[in-house]
Amino acid sequence: MTGVYRHSIDAKGRLAIPSRIREELGEVFYVTISQERCLAAYSAESWDRMMEKIKAMPRVKQTKMRPLFAHAAKCELDSQGRILLPQALRDFAGLTRDVAVVGAGECAEFWDEAAWDAVDVVETTPENIAEVLQELDF
Amino acid sequence: MTGVYRHSIDAKGRLAIPSRIREELGEVFYVTISQERCLAAYSAESWDRMMEKIKAMPRVKQTKMRPLFAHAAKCELDSQGRILLPQALRDFAGLTRDVAVVGAGECAEFWDEAAWDAVDVVETTPENIAEVLQELDF
DNA sequence: ATAGATGTGGGGAAGAGTGGGGAGAAATGT
DNA sequence: ACATTTCTCCCCACTCTTCCCCACATCTAT
Numbered sequence: 001m002t003g004v005y006r007h008s009i010d011a012k013g014r015l016a017i018p019s020r021i022r023e024e025l026g027e028v029f030y031v032t033i034s035q036e037r038c039l040a041a042y043s044a045e046s047w048d049r050m051m052e053k054i055k056a057m058p059r060v061k062q063t064k065m066r067p068l069f070a071h072a073a074k075c076e077l078d079s080q081g082r083i084l085l086p087q088a089l090r091d092f093a094g095l096t097r098d099v100a101v102v103g104a105g106e107c108a109e110f111w112d113e114a115a116w117d118a119v120d121v122v123e124t125t126p127e128n129i130a131e132v133l134q135e136l137d138f
Numbered sequence: 139m140t141g142v143y144r145h146s147i148d149a150k151g152r153l154a155i156p157s158r159i160r161e162e163l164g165e166v167f168y169v170t171i172s173q174e175r176c177l178a179a180y181s182a183e184s185w186d187r188m189m190e191k192i193k194a195m196p197r198v199k200q201t202k203m204r205p206l207f208a209h210a211a212k213c214e215l216d217s218q219g220r221i222l223l224p225q226a227l228r229d230f231a232g233l234t235r236d237v238a239v240v241g242a243g244e245c246a247e248f249w250d251e252a253a254w255d256a257v258d259v260v261e262t263t264p265e266n267i268a269e270v271l272q273e274l275d276f
Numbered sequence: 277a278t279a280g281a282t283g284t285g286g287g288g289a290a291g292a293g294t295g296g297g298g299a300g301a302a303a304t305g306t
Numbered sequence: 307a308c309a310t311t312t313c314t315c316c317c318c319a320c321t322c323t324t325c326c327c328c329a330c331a332t333c334t335a336t
């Protein structure tokens with residue numbers, strides 16, 4: 001999943017998913033919290049793989065995974081290609097109106113637009129890109 | 139099973155099961171005590187799998203599993219999608235009125251709302267989430 | 277310019293959560 | 307055994323949320 005798409009949440013709490021992202025996420029997908037102040041959306045297949053991995057863990061570790069599930073939502077696209085984002089998730093990521101939907105490889109991230117711009121400016125410097133490419137060694 | 143749903147037990151001791159959770163638990167499911175101060179609800183299929191696992195154990199271990207059964211209740215949804223939670227179970231988890239129904243992957247957990255908030259604040263910190271995601275390595 | 281796809285907004289029907297009345301079953305006391 | 311109380315569960319009613327549908331603006335590609 002690639003690209004940055006600037007969309008807005010309407011008065012009913014609905015967020016339109018960019019069609020390019022929609023193609024990869026599918027009709028039903030999962031949105032959960034991320035380690036940063038944003039949300040992460042995983043396709044159903046991707047989510048199921050995650051589940052399998054967790055089921056294979058010992059009980060104690062499974063319990064530790066709870067926040068991931070507790071703060072996740074199974075989202076289904078409405079007929080206009082939008083999802084209804086639960087209030088709790090919107091609050092977590094500080095999403096009010098303007099949202100940046102960011103392709104992040106395996107998942108898509110939902111950022112508050114201003115927060116995304118701040119992150120983007122910092123991490124998209126020539127030096128950083130150079131470092132990334134070097135690390136990749138491709 | 140995902141998400142947190144805040145519901146309340148009415149004067150008759152009935153608890154409405156969130157529809158998203160209902161879809162996964164089915165019409166009839168099992169509620170038992172958990173290792174924490176909360177209850178855990180398993181779908182019939184999930185419960186049966188647990189049973190199979192226990193049957194395969196040596197007799198002595200089976201006996202150790204007794205508390206799990208002794209404090210379990212087979213719950214059926216009424217026509218409004220609610221269950222009647224036995225008093226003993228409510229007491230165990232300290233459920234009075236406000237309940238948080240928490241999706242925890244394989245099962246759903248029933249917490250006293252205040253107790254859940256306390257747990258949630260502690261385990262949903264950036265450091266903790268980062269640790270979880272790292273452990274998951276996804 | 278025109279057609280098709282995409283993003284945004286709002287009306288209205290359907291569903292979900294809550295509360296209460298009341299019939300029937302189960303437990304209790306006489 | 308009978309009457310009384312308690313418990314369980316069905317139905318109905320109300321509110322609020324969710325979701326389906328239609329309309330319109332914008333953009334892209336032909």
